[in-house]
Amino acid sequence: MSYKNTYIFSTLPRTHRGQPIVLGGDPKGKNFLYTNGNSVIIRNIENPAISDIYTEHSCAVNVAKYSPSGFYIASGDQSGKVRIWDTVNQEHLMKNEFQPIGGPIKDISWSPDSQRMVVVGEGRERFGHVFMSDTGTSVGEISGQSKPINSCDFRPARPFRIITGSEDNTIGIFEGPPFKFKKTKQEHTRFVQAVRYSPAGNLFASAGFDGKVFLYAGDTADLIGEIGSPAHKGGVYAVGWKPDGTQLLTASGDKTCRLWDVETKSLISEFMMGGQVEDQQVSCLWQGQHLLSLSLSGFINYLDVNNPAKPIRIVKGHNKPITVLSLSPDRKTIYTGSHDGFVTTWNSATGENERVAGDGHGNQINGMRAVGSSVFTCGIDDTVREISAEEKAYMKTEIKLASQPRGMDVKGDIIVTASVTEIATLQDGRKASSVPVSFEPSSVSINPEHPDVAVGGAGDNKVHVYTLVGTSLSPKTELEHLGPVTDCAYSPDGAYLVACDANRKVILYKVPEYQLAHNKEWGFHNARVNSVAWSPNSLLVASGSLDTTIIIWSVQNPAKHVIIKNAHPQSQITRLAWLSNDMIVSVGQDCNTKMWTVSDI
Known part of the structure; x- marks a missing residue:
């Protein structure tokens, strides 16, 4: 058996x-990049469904930037480490x-010759440093x-200058090399x-x-003037x-982006991004023809200069760990x-996506099943809700459960939920019957052919x-x-029936x-198995x-198996589903959705 990673539907930036969030641009104009957790995500700007992920940091990464040459990326993390890695090889050496x-x-920020680098942040001894990217030697x-x-x-022309913006409300000006504080x-x-x-x-x-x-x-850092008065309300x-x-693009917490004429310092157009808190704009990037802005929700907006009222495209998805998956x-x-x-x-073929609208659970979802034209979900708000697959929106249906659901399955018009205190059957929008339990359930599966229901026991080690x-x-x-x-x-x-457990075993009955x-x-497996x-x-x-x-694992030839190592590097896999007999979808704690083609089985 062999396998190949076919697609990655990437996580959004963690906001x-x-x-502020820093979006990095590729000097060749093809990609842009950002961070989420331990990952640096590189996305194709023309087709954001094409992406690549770098996961070698051992703690959360805050910022990543291409070198002006385009051959390297520097990424900086919470601990103060900077990793400089190659963009040409797939392994990102x-x-x-x-x-x-x-x-x-x-x-x-890199110097225009890609030889020097300045990093800033919240250090214990100092708030920034300038060094050679090849040797780490200090240059100021x-x-x-x-x-x-x-x-x-870094100023992209000689004489070199560095500017910094601080939480003490000042802008620092540095001249060099070696770089020294000027004013x-x-x-x-x-x-x-x-x-x-x-x-x-x-x-x-x-x-x-x-x-x-x-x-x-x-060059002199003399004040030329203020843009707008003020530029934004937030x-x-x-x-x-x-x-x-x-021209200059600005992104603000007042939920707008604005485009300014630099010479006249006057407003050209305003992009209204919505009225909710999550519509605050926390970053922007001007990359070639593309104007990108980032909402607090994590959505990436492609702004349309000719029609400021409506973005050309909004890239949606998740920026928190994915807990459930269904087809x-x-x-x-x-x-x-x-x-x-x-x-x-x-869309499993193109990666085009849409967020389900309406009032959902508002917190973690523990179970999800798509049946016919509906998708049923259960969450830790102790309810089962229904989504219209056609309208991509939650319906008014809401069934209250006696306790927190840990899993669910659906057969025909019957839903079976496993909650902390009971197994319940639901029909026609209400609870039809229930069985109290003394163990803590973890999952439910209904046999499509026989009248059997299997419930995993996390509390008593039994199915x-x-x-x-x-x-x-x-x-x-x-x-x-x-x-x-x-x-x-x-x-x-x-x-x-297949069942998996925290003792690393997968057992077939x-x-x-x-x-x-x-x-x-x-x-x-070397640790708890989460999903089958x-x-x-x-x-x-x-x-x-x-x-x-x-x-x-092969049912016909039980000794045969293929291991996809590091499927979600540094992140546990939370759910799996098969798109076809040779294609799997996996989701994980890293907020990414990946598709794998398996052959020669």
């Missing part, structure tokens, strides 16, 4: 209220790793500001969030939480220069639900099998495991006698684990 400051890095000090530095930029500018009255040179280096702009944007001369998080330096009956649509209660629908007659459940048998049962699933033909289907041990899923032809089982691997 935090009141914090590391060139260097340095520790310039002893705390979170907030921004990085970043000093003269008394609080953490949020933003920095501070004190026009802002609140935190300075962004400083950026124009592409030619003849000007630079600064933006702050006071809603103001100022323009300065690139804090300004980012500025982006047009490649020819004639439409025709397997053309993927549904993913996350830790923060949002559900996204994906509990019930018989379902009408809407009534009665206990049938119990299957012992050596660790808490985390998931179970009947095969599509109803002939098998023959139905209806519930005997072991073979004497081979499926125990190649069947191929449509009932010949293959996929299991996903805390150990970041996916294993494909």
Whole structure:
């Protein structure tokens, strides 16, 4: 057996209220990049469904920037480490790793010759440092500001200058190399969030939480004037220069982006991004013809200069861990639900996506099943809700449960939910019957051919099998495991039940006698197995684990298996589903949705 990663539907940037996010641009104009958790995500700007992920940092990454040559990317993390790695090879070989400051890095900038680099942030001894990208040798000090530095930029022309924007409301000006503190500018009255040179280096702009944007001369740092008065009603998080330096894009917490004429300092157009808190704009990037802005929700907006009222495209998805996964009956649509209660629908062929509208659970979703034209979800708000697949919106249906649901399954018009205190059957929008439980359930699966329901026991290390007659459940048998049962699933033909547990085992049972289907041990995972899923032809089982691997097992040849190592690097796999007999979808704690083609089975 062999496998290949076919698609990655990437996570959105991880945003935090009141914090600017840095979007990096590729000097060749093809890609843009951002961070989420331990990952740096590189996305194609023309087709954001094409992406690549770098996951070598051992803690959360805050910022990543391309070198002007385009051959390297530098990424800085919470611990103050900077990794410089190659963009040409698929493996992204590391060139260097340095520790310039002893705390979170907030921004990085390269010199135009790609030889020097400045990093700034919140260090213990200092708030920034300038060094050679090849050797790490110091080429100056970043000093003269008394609080953490949020933003920095290298002048893209000689004589070289560095500018920094700090939480002490000042802009620092540095001359070199070696770089020395020259002076501070004190026009802002609140935190300075962004400083950026124009592409030619003849000007630079600064933006702050006071809603103001100022323009300065690139070489002398003399104040030229203020853009707008003020530029925005809320804090300004980012500025982006047009490649020819004639216009400036600003992104603000007042939920707008604005386009300014640099020469006249007057407003050209305003992009209204919505009225909700999550419509605050926390970053922007001007990359060739593309104007990108980032909402607090994590959505990436492609702004339309000719029609400011409506973005050309909005890239949606998740930026919190994905907890549930389901497929439409025709397997053309993927549904993913996350830790923060949002559900996204994906076109499995193109990666085009849309967020489900309406009032959902508002917090973690623990179960999801797509049946017919509906998608049912259960969450830790103790309810089961229904989504219209056609309208991509929650319906008014809401069924209250007695306790927190841990899993659900649907057969025909009957929903079975496993909650902390009971197993309940639901029909026609209400609870039809329930069975109290003394163990803690983890998952539910209904046999498509027999009247059996399997419930995984996380509390007592057993799979509990019930018989379902009408809407009534009665206990049938119990299957012992050596660790808490985390998931179970009947095969599509109803002939098998597979269950996985925290003891690293995947166990296959023959139905209806519930005997072991073979004497081979499926125990190649190194940690708790979180999820199991069947191929449509009932010949293959996929299991996903805390150990970041996916294993494909063959029912006909139990000794045969293929291990997809590091399927979601540094992240446990939470759910799996089969799109076809040779294609799997996996989701994980890293907020990414990946598709894998498996061959020679």
